[in-house]
Amino acid sequence: MTERVDQLVNGGIKIIQSDEVFSFSLDAVLLADFAQVKRTDQVVDLCAGNGAVGLFLSQKTKETITMIELQEKLAEMAHRSVRLNHLENQINVLPIDLADASEFLGTDFADVVTCNPPYFVDQPQSTKNPNPYYAIARHELKTNLAAVLTTSARLLKTNGHFYMVHRPERLDEIMAKCVAARLAVKRLQFVYPKADREANMVLVDAIKDGRPNGVRVMPPIVAYTEQDEYTPQVKTILHGDDLTK
Numbered sequence: 001m002t003e004r005v006d007q008l009v010n011g012g013i014k015i016i017q018s019d020e021v022f023s024f025s026l027d028a029v030l031l032a033d034f035a036q037v038k039r040t041d042q043v044v045d046l047c048a049g050n051g052a053v054g055l056f057l058s059q060k061t062k063e064t065i066t067m068i069e070l071q072e073k074l075a076e077m078a079h080r081s082v083r084l085n086h087l088e089n090q091i092n093v094l095p096i097d098l099a100d101a102s103e104f105l106g107t108d109f110a111d112v113v114t115c116n117p118p119y120f121v122d123q124p125q126s127t128k129n130p131n132p133y134y135a136i137a138r139h140e141l142k143t144n145l146a147a148v149l150t151t152s153a154r155l156l157k158t159n160g161h162f163y164m165v166h167r168p169e170r171l172d173e174i175m176a177k178c179v180a181a182r183l184a185v186k187r188l189q190f191v192y193p194k195a196d197r198e199a200n201m202v203l204v205d206a207i208k209d210g211r212p213n214g215v216r217v218m219p220p221i222v223a224y225t226e227q228d229e230y231t232p233q234v235k236t237i238l239h240g241d242d243l244t245k
Contacts (some may be wrong), residue, residue: 002020003016003077011059013058021074024052027116028052028053028116029238030165030237031053031114032053034203035057035060037061038061039061039062040063043063043111043113043114044065044066044068044113045065045115046068046098047069047118050078051091054078055085057114065090065092066093066110067091067093069094069095070097071095072095076095098148098151099147099151107155108157108158110157112160112161114163115148117166118143118144145173145174148164149183153182158208161207162183162204162207163203163205164204164206165204167201168198168199178206179212184211186210186216187217188204188216189202189203189218191221191222193222194225195226221233221234
């Protein structure tokens, strides 16, 4: 398997990647930026992949980050990236099914749970990537939205925050299933590939046992200019204040 080491732009984190099994994309970076994590927050990252979100969040908190990733190869890559960045004392990687996370960690464990889950329902007739690593990451073959939300609610302390990136076309389902899982949606932020396109991502912030209503829709994120370059807004997220990078 061909691997490379990429730098996680803002913060100098390095990550081991392979196009043959998994490479993080913009949605992971936007999720980590969207999550409002305090220095004292204990974090669990579900569907961690090769560890991009958890590694990025290590810049925000000094407390423990636990990554949960079912696919052993991706979990192993994430673990090596943790060692590469000398974060073994802060980040743990568990190669388990997210449905079992509360059995390993306990309930009311985390201040923050993040998740970049599979976006697409497993329809028998739907076309899936022939690469099983990508198929599992993109389609609900091993977990689904309800399981993600239920597990997150179990892991979270009361008033803890759940942050997720997903697809806007499933927003009605997300809202309904959040209520069923005792998660009150409080903030939404839509991501547009270009200014004249429909949104293709939505960032969700929900609070465990939070009061209903009071949803805020944040200013939009536009990813690319008409010249197919990152917008200044996204460059700031990726590189910090230095837009010359």
